[in-house]
Amino acid sequence: MSIVQFPKEMKWGVATASYQIEGAVNEGGRGLSIWDTFSKTPGKVKNGDNGDVACGSYHRYKEDVEMMDDLGVDFYRFSVAWPRIFPDGTGEVNQAGLDYYHRLVDELLEKGIQPMCTLYHWDLPQALQDQGGWGNRQTIDAFVNYANTMFEAFEGKIKHWITFNEPWCASFLSNYMGVHAPGNQDLQLAVDVAHHMNVAHGKAVSDFRKLGIEGQIGYAPNVEWNEPYSNRQEDIDACKRANAFHLDWFFDPVFKGEYPKFLVDLFEKNGAQLHVEPGDMEIISQPIDFLGINYYSGSVARYKENEGLFEHERIDTGFQKTDIGWNIYPEGFYNVLTHIHKTYGDVPIYITENGSCYNEEPENGRVRDSKRIDYLQQHLIALDRAMKSGVNIKGYLTWSLMDNFEWAEGYTMRFGIVHVNYRTLERTKKDSFYWYKQMISNGFFERLS
Numbered sequence: 001m002s003i004v005q006f007p008k009e010m011k012w013g014v015a016t017a018s019y020q021i022e023g024a025v026n027e028g029g030r031g032l033s034i035w036d037t038f039s040k041t042p043g044k045v046k047n048g049d050n051g052d053v054a055c056g057s058y059h060r061y062k063e064d065v066e067m068m069d070d071l072g073v074d075f076y077r078f079s080v081a082w083p084r085i086f087p088d089g090t091g092e093v094n095q096a097g098l099d100y101y102h103r104l105v106d107e108l109l110e111k112g113i114q115p116m117c118t119l120y121h122w123d124l125p126q127a128l129q130d131q132g133g134w135g136n137r138q139t140i141d142a143f144v145n146y147a148n149t150m151f152e153a154f155e156g157k158i159k160h161w162i163t164f165n166e167p168w169c170a171s172f173l174s175n176y177m178g179v180h181a182p183g184n185q186d187l188q189l190a191v192d193v194a195h196h197m198n199v200a201h202g203k204a205v206s207d208f209r210k211l212g213i214e215g216q217i218g219y220a221p222n223v224e225w226n227e228p229y230s231n232r233q234e235d236i237d238a239c240k241r242a243n244a245f246h247l248d249w250f251f252d253p254v255f256k257g258e259y260p261k262f263l264v265d266l267f268e269k270n271g272a273q274l275h276v277e278p279g280d281m282e283i284i285s286q287p288i289d290f291l292g293i294n295y296y297s298g299s300v301a302r303y304k305e306n307e308g309l310f311e312h313e314r315i316d317t318g319f320q321k322t323d324i325g326w327n328i329y330p331e332g333f334y335n336v337l338t339h340i341h342k343t344y345g346d347v348p349i350y351i352t353e354n355g356s357c358y359n360e361e362p363e364n365g366r367v368r369d370s371k372r373i374d375y376l377q378q379h380l381i382a383l384d385r386a387m388k389s390g391v392n393i394k395g396y397l398t399w400s401l402m403d404n405f406e407w408a409e410g411y412t413m414r415f416g417i418v419h420v421n422y423r424t425l426e427r428t429k430k431d432s433f434y435w436y437k438q439m440i441s442n443g444f445f446e447r448l449s
Protein backbone atom coordinates (compact mmCIF):
# COMPACT_ATOMS: atom_id res chain seq x y z
CA MET A 1 0.00 0.00 0.00
CA SER A 2 1.45 3.43 -0.85
CA ILE A 3 0.04 6.68 0.41
CA VAL A 4 0.20 10.28 -0.82
CA GLN A 5 0.72 12.56 2.17
CA PHE A 6 0.23 16.34 1.97
CA PRO A 7 1.87 18.99 4.22
CA LYS A 8 -0.21 19.65 7.35
CA GLU A 9 -0.52 23.32 6.29
CA MET A 10 -2.13 22.37 2.97
CA LYS A 11 -5.61 23.94 2.62
CA TRP A 12 -8.60 22.19 1.07
CA GLY A 13 -11.81 23.51 -0.40
CA VAL A 14 -14.61 23.43 -2.90
CA ALA A 15 -15.68 25.93 -5.56
CA THR A 16 -18.88 27.16 -7.19
CA ALA A 17 -20.06 30.27 -9.04
CA SER A 18 -23.09 32.53 -8.74
CA TYR A 19 -24.90 32.02 -12.04
CA GLN A 20 -24.27 28.28 -11.90
CA ILE A 21 -25.86 27.60 -8.50
CA GLU A 22 -27.88 30.52 -7.09
CA GLY A 23 -31.09 30.70 -9.14
CA ALA A 24 -33.50 33.38 -7.79
CA VAL A 25 -32.55 35.51 -10.79
CA ASN A 26 -35.52 37.86 -10.23
CA GLU A 27 -35.19 38.11 -6.45
CA GLY A 28 -33.43 40.42 -4.05
CA GLY A 29 -33.23 43.27 -6.54
CA ARG A 30 -30.92 41.39 -8.93
CA GLY A 31 -30.50 42.86 -12.38
CA LEU A 32 -30.10 40.84 -15.59
CA SER A 33 -26.72 39.45 -16.58
CA ILE A 34 -25.37 38.51 -20.00
CA TRP A 35 -25.89 34.86 -19.05
CA ASP A 36 -29.61 35.45 -18.48
CA THR A 37 -29.74 36.86 -22.01
CA PHE A 38 -27.43 34.27 -23.60
CA SER A 39 -29.09 31.24 -22.00
CA LYS A 40 -32.49 32.42 -23.26
CA THR A 41 -31.18 32.89 -26.81
CA PRO A 42 -32.32 29.83 -28.78
CA GLY A 43 -29.54 27.39 -29.65
CA LYS A 44 -26.90 28.75 -27.26
CA VAL A 45 -27.34 26.37 -24.33
CA LYS A 46 -28.17 22.67 -24.51
CA ASN A 47 -31.89 21.91 -24.01
CA GLY A 48 -32.47 25.66 -23.65
CA ASP A 49 -31.31 25.35 -20.03
CA ASN A 50 -30.79 28.52 -17.97
CA GLY A 51 -29.87 29.64 -14.46
CA ASP A 52 -33.34 30.77 -13.37
CA VAL A 53 -33.48 28.06 -10.67
CA ALA A 54 -30.11 26.26 -10.98
CA CYS A 55 -29.36 24.59 -7.60
CA GLY A 56 -31.56 27.02 -5.66
CA SER A 57 -28.56 28.01 -3.54
CA TYR A 58 -29.77 31.58 -3.06
CA HIS A 59 -32.32 30.09 -0.65
CA ARG A 60 -30.48 26.87 0.27
CA TYR A 61 -27.09 28.32 1.20
CA LYS A 62 -27.39 27.12 4.81
CA GLU A 63 -27.81 23.53 3.61
CA ASP A 64 -24.84 23.97 1.30
CA VAL A 65 -22.69 25.33 4.12
CA GLU A 66 -23.80 22.40 6.29
CA MET A 67 -22.43 20.04 3.62
CA MET A 68 -19.13 21.95 3.53
CA ASP A 69 -18.92 21.76 7.32
CA ASP A 70 -19.44 18.01 7.09
CA LEU A 71 -16.73 17.86 4.40
CA GLY A 72 -14.29 19.65 6.72
CA VAL A 73 -13.06 22.17 4.12
CA ASP A 74 -10.87 25.18 4.95
CA PHE A 75 -12.14 27.31 2.03
CA TYR A 76 -15.32 27.86 0.11
CA ARG A 77 -14.71 29.59 -3.20
CA PHE A 78 -17.87 31.26 -4.47
CA SER A 79 -18.54 34.16 -6.81
CA VAL A 80 -20.61 37.29 -6.35
CA ALA A 81 -23.21 38.13 -8.98
CA TRP A 82 -22.31 41.71 -9.94
CA PRO A 83 -25.97 42.33 -10.98
CA ARG A 84 -27.04 41.61 -7.39
CA ILE A 85 -24.79 44.42 -6.12
CA PHE A 86 -25.33 46.89 -8.97
CA PRO A 87 -28.39 45.76 -10.98
CA ASP A 88 -27.38 48.09 -13.83
CA GLY A 89 -23.67 47.62 -13.31
CA THR A 90 -23.11 51.05 -11.76
CA GLY A 91 -25.15 53.63 -9.84
CA GLU A 92 -26.94 52.95 -6.60
CA VAL A 93 -25.82 49.85 -4.67
CA ASN A 94 -28.51 47.22 -4.04
CA GLN A 95 -28.36 46.63 -0.28
CA ALA A 96 -30.42 43.42 -0.57
CA GLY A 97 -27.67 42.02 -2.77
CA LEU A 98 -24.97 42.82 -0.24
CA ASP A 99 -27.20 41.40 2.51
CA TYR A 100 -27.46 38.03 0.74
CA TYR A 101 -23.69 37.64 0.57
CA HIS A 102 -23.35 38.78 4.19
CA ARG A 103 -25.73 35.95 5.17
CA LEU A 104 -23.69 33.45 3.20
CA VAL A 105 -20.32 34.69 4.51
CA ASP A 106 -21.55 34.85 8.12
CA GLU A 107 -22.75 31.24 7.84
CA LEU A 108 -19.33 30.18 6.54
CA LEU A 109 -17.41 32.05 9.25
CA GLU A 110 -19.64 30.56 11.93
CA LYS A 111 -18.52 27.11 10.74
CA GLY A 112 -14.87 28.17 10.57
CA ILE A 113 -14.83 28.04 6.77
CA GLN A 114 -12.87 30.83 5.03
CA PRO A 115 -14.65 32.54 2.11
CA MET A 116 -12.62 32.89 -1.10
CA CYS A 117 -14.58 35.40 -3.16
CA THR A 118 -14.46 35.64 -6.96
CA LEU A 119 -15.63 39.06 -8.10
CA TYR A 120 -16.08 38.26 -11.79
CA HIS A 121 -17.25 34.81 -12.79
CA TRP A 122 -18.77 35.84 -16.11
CA ASP A 123 -22.19 37.27 -15.14
CA LEU A 124 -21.67 40.82 -16.42
CA PRO A 125 -24.69 43.10 -15.88
CA GLN A 126 -26.62 43.19 -19.16
CA ALA A 127 -26.96 46.96 -18.85
CA LEU A 128 -23.18 47.24 -19.28
CA GLN A 129 -23.22 44.83 -22.21
CA ASP A 130 -25.79 47.12 -23.82
CA GLN A 131 -23.05 49.80 -23.74
CA GLY A 132 -20.44 47.53 -25.31
CA GLY A 133 -19.62 45.35 -22.32
CA TRP A 134 -15.95 44.49 -21.87
CA GLY A 135 -15.28 45.79 -25.37
CA ASN A 136 -15.96 49.25 -23.93
CA ARG A 137 -13.03 50.54 -21.86
CA GLN A 138 -15.50 52.26 -19.50
CA THR A 139 -16.48 48.83 -18.13
CA ILE A 140 -13.09 48.80 -16.43
CA ASP A 141 -14.12 51.62 -14.10
CA ALA A 142 -17.54 50.06 -13.52
CA PHE A 143 -15.77 46.88 -12.41
CA VAL A 144 -13.36 48.75 -10.14
CA ASN A 145 -16.29 50.59 -8.51
CA TYR A 146 -18.03 47.23 -7.92
CA ALA A 147 -14.82 45.68 -6.58
CA ASN A 148 -14.16 48.57 -4.18
CA THR A 149 -17.75 48.38 -2.95
CA MET A 150 -17.25 44.69 -2.16
CA PHE A 151 -13.82 45.22 -0.56
CA GLU A 152 -15.24 47.84 1.83
CA ALA A 153 -18.50 46.00 2.55
CA PHE A 154 -16.73 42.74 3.48
CA GLU A 155 -13.58 44.16 5.07
CA GLY A 156 -12.48 41.82 7.81
CA LYS A 157 -14.86 39.03 6.74
CA ILE A 158 -13.47 38.04 3.33
CA LYS A 159 -9.67 37.81 3.27
CA HIS A 160 -9.10 36.01 -0.02
CA TRP A 161 -10.22 37.80 -3.17
CA ILE A 162 -10.09 36.74 -6.81
CA THR A 163 -10.63 39.47 -9.40
CA PHE A 164 -11.35 37.39 -12.54
CA ASN A 165 -12.17 33.77 -13.11
CA GLU A 166 -10.77 32.31 -16.32
CA PRO A 167 -10.30 35.53 -18.35
CA TRP A 168 -9.51 33.34 -21.38
CA CYS A 169 -13.05 31.93 -21.27
CA ALA A 170 -14.57 35.36 -20.59
CA SER A 171 -12.68 36.96 -23.49
CA PHE A 172 -11.71 34.52 -26.27
CA LEU A 173 -14.20 31.67 -25.70
CA SER A 174 -16.97 34.28 -25.37
CA ASN A 175 -16.02 36.87 -27.99
CA TYR A 176 -13.89 35.01 -30.57
CA MET A 177 -15.27 31.46 -30.48
CA GLY A 178 -18.79 32.55 -29.52
CA VAL A 179 -19.26 29.52 -27.24
CA HIS A 180 -20.05 31.50 -24.05
CA ALA A 181 -21.90 34.76 -23.37
CA PRO A 182 -22.23 37.22 -25.03
CA GLY A 183 -21.48 34.91 -27.99
CA ASN A 184 -19.48 37.15 -30.31
CA GLN A 185 -17.07 35.88 -32.97
CA ASP A 186 -14.68 38.78 -33.43
CA LEU A 187 -10.94 38.44 -32.75
CA GLN A 188 -10.40 42.19 -32.44
CA LEU A 189 -13.19 42.43 -29.88
CA ALA A 190 -11.79 39.44 -27.96
CA VAL A 191 -8.31 41.01 -27.83
CA ASP A 192 -9.84 44.28 -26.58
CA VAL A 193 -11.94 42.41 -23.99
CA ALA A 194 -8.93 40.44 -22.69
CA HIS A 195 -6.88 43.62 -22.33
CA HIS A 196 -9.68 45.52 -20.60
CA MET A 197 -10.11 42.63 -18.15
CA ASN A 198 -6.36 42.63 -17.50
CA VAL A 199 -6.43 46.38 -16.80
CA ALA A 200 -9.52 46.00 -14.61
CA HIS A 201 -7.71 43.30 -12.66
CA GLY A 202 -4.71 45.56 -12.10
CA LYS A 203 -6.79 48.57 -11.08
CA ALA A 204 -8.75 46.47 -8.57
CA VAL A 205 -5.51 45.11 -7.08
CA SER A 206 -4.11 48.65 -6.89
CA ASP A 207 -7.21 49.96 -5.10
CA PHE A 208 -7.22 46.94 -2.79
CA ARG A 209 -3.75 48.03 -1.67
CA LYS A 210 -4.64 51.76 -1.44
CA LEU A 211 -7.72 50.97 0.67
CA GLY A 212 -5.50 48.92 2.99
CA ILE A 213 -7.91 46.01 2.88
CA GLU A 214 -6.82 43.15 5.14
CA GLY A 215 -6.26 39.96 3.16
CA GLN A 216 -4.87 38.65 -0.11
CA ILE A 217 -5.84 39.17 -3.72
CA GLY A 218 -5.16 37.27 -6.93
CA TYR A 219 -6.81 36.06 -10.10
CA ALA A 220 -7.72 32.60 -11.46
CA PRO A 221 -6.75 31.93 -15.08
CA ASN A 222 -7.63 28.59 -16.64
CA VAL A 223 -4.79 26.65 -18.16
CA GLU A 224 -4.61 23.62 -20.41
CA TRP A 225 -1.44 21.87 -21.55
CA ASN A 226 -0.47 20.96 -25.12
CA GLU A 227 2.41 18.45 -25.19
CA PRO A 228 4.33 18.16 -28.50
CA TYR A 229 3.60 14.91 -30.33
CA SER A 230 7.23 14.75 -31.48
CA ASN A 231 10.49 16.62 -30.97
CA ARG A 232 10.12 18.15 -34.43
CA GLN A 233 10.53 21.93 -34.04
CA GLU A 234 7.25 22.55 -35.87
CA ASP A 235 5.36 20.47 -33.30
CA ILE A 236 7.15 22.13 -30.38
CA ASP A 237 6.42 25.59 -31.79
CA ALA A 238 2.76 24.75 -32.47
CA CYS A 239 2.32 23.69 -28.83
CA LYS A 240 4.08 26.83 -27.61
CA ARG A 241 1.57 28.93 -29.59
CA ALA A 242 -1.43 27.00 -28.28
CA ASN A 243 -0.20 27.07 -24.68
CA ALA A 244 0.51 30.80 -24.94
CA PHE A 245 -3.13 31.47 -25.87
CA HIS A 246 -4.24 30.43 -22.37
CA LEU A 247 -1.03 31.05 -20.48
CA ASP A 248 1.33 33.75 -21.77
CA TRP A 249 -1.44 36.10 -22.88
CA PHE A 250 -2.79 36.29 -19.30
CA PHE A 251 0.38 35.59 -17.29
CA ASP A 252 3.02 37.73 -19.04
CA PRO A 253 1.14 41.06 -18.54
CA VAL A 254 0.70 40.35 -14.82
CA PHE A 255 4.12 38.85 -14.09
CA LYS A 256 6.29 40.56 -16.77
CA GLY A 257 4.35 43.76 -17.55
CA GLU A 258 4.21 42.94 -21.29
CA TYR A 259 2.28 40.82 -23.76
CA PRO A 260 4.11 38.02 -25.60
CA LYS A 261 5.32 39.73 -28.81
CA PHE A 262 4.92 36.65 -30.99
CA LEU A 263 1.23 36.48 -30.06
CA VAL A 264 0.74 40.23 -30.55
CA ASP A 265 2.21 39.77 -34.06
CA LEU A 266 0.08 36.68 -34.72
CA PHE A 267 -3.11 38.51 -33.70
CA GLU A 268 -2.09 41.50 -35.86
CA LYS A 269 -1.54 39.13 -38.81
CA ASN A 270 -5.13 38.01 -38.24
CA GLY A 271 -6.45 41.56 -38.18
CA ALA A 272 -6.57 42.22 -34.43
CA GLN A 273 -4.57 45.12 -32.97
CA LEU A 274 -3.59 45.31 -29.28
CA HIS A 275 -4.77 48.68 -27.97
CA VAL A 276 -2.61 49.50 -24.95
CA GLU A 277 -2.87 52.96 -23.38
CA PRO A 278 -0.08 54.69 -21.41
CA GLY A 279 0.12 53.23 -17.91
CA ASP A 280 -1.89 50.11 -18.71
CA MET A 281 0.98 47.65 -18.39
CA GLU A 282 2.21 49.20 -15.14
CA ILE A 283 -1.27 48.86 -13.61
CA ILE A 284 -1.77 45.28 -14.87
CA SER A 285 1.52 44.13 -13.39
CA GLN A 286 0.64 45.12 -9.83
CA PRO A 287 2.07 42.34 -7.66
CA ILE A 288 -0.54 39.81 -6.57
CA ASP A 289 -0.56 37.78 -3.36
CA PHE A 290 -1.52 34.45 -4.92
CA LEU A 291 -2.27 32.88 -8.27
CA GLY A 292 -5.37 30.74 -8.76
CA ILE A 293 -4.99 27.96 -11.29
CA ASN A 294 -7.92 26.16 -12.93
CA TYR A 295 -6.88 22.94 -14.66
CA TYR A 296 -9.07 20.23 -16.20
CA SER A 297 -7.36 18.70 -19.17
CA GLY A 298 -4.80 18.88 -21.95
CA SER A 299 -3.68 17.12 -25.09
CA VAL A 300 -0.81 15.86 -27.14
CA ALA A 301 -0.71 18.13 -30.17
CA ARG A 302 1.23 18.83 -33.32
CA TYR A 303 1.72 21.29 -36.17
CA LYS A 304 -0.95 21.32 -38.85
CA GLU A 305 -0.55 23.86 -41.64
CA ASN A 306 -3.36 26.41 -41.87
CA GLU A 307 -5.26 24.75 -39.00
CA GLY A 308 -6.90 27.53 -37.00
CA LEU A 309 -5.19 30.53 -35.46
CA PHE A 310 -2.14 28.58 -34.24
CA GLU A 311 -1.66 25.96 -36.96
CA HIS A 312 -1.96 23.28 -34.33
CA GLU A 313 -4.12 20.18 -33.90
CA ARG A 314 -4.83 18.04 -30.88
CA ILE A 315 -4.39 14.34 -31.56
CA ASP A 316 -6.12 11.41 -29.96
CA THR A 317 -3.43 9.40 -28.17
CA GLY A 318 -5.89 7.14 -26.43
CA PHE A 319 -6.26 9.13 -23.20
CA GLN A 320 -9.33 8.11 -21.21
CA LYS A 321 -11.95 10.83 -21.35
CA THR A 322 -14.52 12.14 -18.88
CA ASP A 323 -18.21 12.30 -19.76
CA ILE A 324 -17.78 15.79 -21.25
CA GLY A 325 -15.18 14.36 -23.66
CA TRP A 326 -12.08 15.97 -22.11
CA ASN A 327 -8.86 13.97 -21.88
CA ILE A 328 -7.84 12.70 -18.46
CA TYR A 329 -4.29 14.05 -18.45
CA PRO A 330 -2.75 14.39 -14.98
CA GLU A 331 0.72 14.60 -16.53
CA GLY A 332 -0.47 17.81 -18.14
CA PHE A 333 -1.31 19.15 -14.68
CA TYR A 334 2.26 18.45 -13.51
CA ASN A 335 3.69 19.91 -16.73
CA VAL A 336 1.72 23.15 -16.60
CA LEU A 337 2.42 23.73 -12.90
CA THR A 338 6.16 23.21 -13.28
CA HIS A 339 6.13 25.38 -16.43
CA ILE A 340 4.40 28.20 -14.50
CA HIS A 341 6.86 27.88 -11.62
CA LYS A 342 9.86 27.92 -13.97
CA THR A 343 8.52 30.81 -16.07
CA TYR A 344 6.83 33.07 -13.52
CA GLY A 345 8.63 32.29 -10.27
CA ASP A 346 7.64 31.26 -6.80
CA VAL A 347 4.21 32.88 -6.60
CA PRO A 348 1.95 31.13 -4.05
CA ILE A 349 -0.63 29.03 -5.93
CA TYR A 350 -4.08 27.80 -5.01
CA ILE A 351 -5.61 25.24 -7.33
CA THR A 352 -8.90 27.09 -7.54
CA GLU A 353 -10.55 24.53 -9.84
CA ASN A 354 -9.81 20.93 -10.73
CA GLY A 355 -12.46 18.30 -11.23
CA SER A 356 -14.20 16.00 -13.63
CA CYS A 357 -17.50 15.48 -15.35
CA TYR A 358 -19.22 12.19 -14.65
CA ASN A 359 -22.98 11.89 -14.94
CA GLU A 360 -23.92 9.02 -12.64
CA GLU A 361 -27.37 9.24 -11.07
CA PRO A 362 -28.35 8.06 -7.56
CA GLU A 363 -29.26 4.37 -7.17
CA ASN A 364 -30.95 3.56 -3.87
CA GLY A 365 -29.76 6.87 -2.48
CA ARG A 366 -26.11 6.37 -3.43
CA VAL A 367 -24.03 7.79 -6.30
CA ARG A 368 -21.18 5.45 -7.16
CA ASP A 369 -18.80 7.89 -8.91
CA SER A 370 -15.59 5.85 -8.65
CA LYS A 371 -14.23 7.41 -11.85
CA ARG A 372 -14.36 10.84 -10.23
CA ILE A 373 -12.43 9.48 -7.24
CA ASP A 374 -9.86 8.06 -9.66
CA TYR A 375 -9.59 11.44 -11.46
CA LEU A 376 -9.07 13.20 -8.11
CA GLN A 377 -6.44 10.67 -7.07
CA GLN A 378 -4.52 10.93 -10.33
CA HIS A 379 -4.49 14.74 -10.22
CA LEU A 380 -3.57 14.92 -6.54
CA ILE A 381 -0.67 12.56 -7.26
CA ALA A 382 0.43 14.94 -10.04
CA LEU A 383 -0.02 17.87 -7.64
CA ASP A 384 2.12 16.12 -5.02
CA ARG A 385 4.83 15.56 -7.66
CA ALA A 386 4.71 19.25 -8.61
CA MET A 387 4.99 20.28 -4.95
CA LYS A 388 7.98 17.98 -4.50
CA SER A 389 9.46 19.70 -7.60
CA GLY A 390 9.24 23.02 -5.74
CA VAL A 391 5.93 24.44 -6.94
CA ASN A 392 4.51 26.64 -4.16
CA ILE A 393 1.05 25.14 -3.73
CA LYS A 394 -0.98 26.57 -0.82
CA GLY A 395 -4.25 24.76 -1.38
CA TYR A 396 -6.55 22.72 -3.59
CA LEU A 397 -10.22 23.42 -4.23
CA THR A 398 -12.15 20.94 -6.31
CA TRP A 399 -14.70 21.93 -8.92
CA SER A 400 -17.37 21.55 -7.82
CA LEU A 401 -19.15 21.22 -4.49
CA MET A 402 -22.29 20.27 -6.39
CA ASP A 403 -23.60 19.58 -9.87
CA ASN A 404 -24.62 22.87 -11.45
CA PHE A 405 -25.32 24.82 -14.65
CA GLU A 406 -22.30 24.00 -16.85
CA TRP A 407 -22.66 26.96 -19.21
CA ALA A 408 -23.30 25.96 -22.82
CA GLU A 409 -23.70 22.34 -21.69
CA GLY A 410 -26.59 23.35 -19.46
CA TYR A 411 -27.44 20.72 -16.84
CA THR A 412 -26.29 17.80 -18.97
CA MET A 413 -22.77 17.74 -17.51
CA ARG A 414 -22.22 17.06 -13.81
CA PHE A 415 -18.97 18.14 -12.05
CA GLY A 416 -20.15 17.95 -8.44
CA ILE A 417 -19.12 15.75 -5.53
CA VAL A 418 -22.74 16.26 -4.53
CA HIS A 419 -25.53 15.26 -6.92
CA VAL A 420 -28.38 17.72 -7.47
CA ASN A 421 -31.84 16.64 -8.56
CA TYR A 422 -32.77 19.68 -10.66
CA ARG A 423 -36.50 18.98 -10.33
CA THR A 424 -36.58 18.74 -6.52
CA LEU A 425 -33.19 20.41 -5.73
CA GLU A 426 -32.45 17.49 -3.43
CA ARG A 427 -28.73 17.10 -2.72
CA THR A 428 -27.14 13.60 -2.55
CA LYS A 429 -23.54 13.25 -1.39
CA LYS A 430 -21.67 11.11 -3.91
CA ASP A 431 -19.02 8.49 -3.04
CA SER A 432 -16.44 11.12 -4.06
CA PHE A 433 -17.78 13.45 -1.32
CA TYR A 434 -16.98 10.83 1.30
CA TRP A 435 -13.59 10.08 -0.26
CA TYR A 436 -12.67 13.79 -0.32
CA LYS A 437 -13.90 14.20 3.30
CA GLN A 438 -11.70 11.31 4.46
CA MET A 439 -8.71 12.62 2.51
CA ILE A 440 -9.11 16.11 4.02
CA SER A 441 -9.41 14.65 7.51
CA ASN A 442 -6.35 12.38 7.12
CA GLY A 443 -4.20 14.75 5.05
CA PHE A 444 -3.31 11.75 2.92
CA PHE A 445 -4.87 9.04 0.75
CA GLU A 446 -3.97 5.50 -0.23
CA ARG A 447 -3.10 5.13 -3.90
CA LEU A 448 -5.44 2.77 -5.70
CA SER A 449 -3.04 2.43 -8.62
Ligand SMILES: N=NNCCOCCOc1ccc(-c2cn(C[C@@H]3NC[C@@H](O)[C@H]3O)nn2)cc1
Pocket (backbone or CB within 6 Å): 017, 020, 165, 166, 169, 173, 177, 179, 222, 294, 296, 353, 399, 405, 406, 407
Ligand atom coordinates in the same frame (compact mmCIF):
# COMPACT_ATOMS: atom_id res chain seq x y z
N1 LIG B 1 -10.20 25.13 -26.12
N2 LIG B 1 -10.65 25.34 -27.29
N3 LIG B 1 -11.79 24.78 -27.74
C1 LIG B 1 -12.31 25.09 -29.06
C2 LIG B 1 -13.81 24.97 -29.04
O1 LIG B 1 -14.16 24.94 -27.71
C3 LIG B 1 -15.42 24.51 -27.42
C4 LIG B 1 -15.61 24.52 -25.92
O2 LIG B 1 -14.47 25.15 -25.29
C5 LIG B 1 -14.47 25.20 -23.91
C6 LIG B 1 -13.26 25.44 -23.28
C7 LIG B 1 -13.20 25.47 -21.91
C8 LIG B 1 -14.37 25.28 -21.18
C9 LIG B 1 -14.29 25.28 -19.73
C10 LIG B 1 -15.29 24.92 -18.87
N4 LIG B 1 -14.73 24.97 -17.66
C11 LIG B 1 -15.39 24.57 -16.39
C12 LIG B 1 -15.78 25.87 -15.76
N5 LIG B 1 -14.60 26.59 -15.24
C13 LIG B 1 -15.20 27.62 -14.43
C14 LIG B 1 -16.44 27.02 -13.84
O3 LIG B 1 -17.52 27.88 -14.11
C15 LIG B 1 -16.65 25.68 -14.56
O4 LIG B 1 -18.00 25.51 -14.92
N6 LIG B 1 -13.48 25.38 -17.74
N7 LIG B 1 -13.19 25.54 -19.01
C16 LIG B 1 -15.58 25.08 -21.82
C17 LIG B 1 -15.64 25.04 -23.20
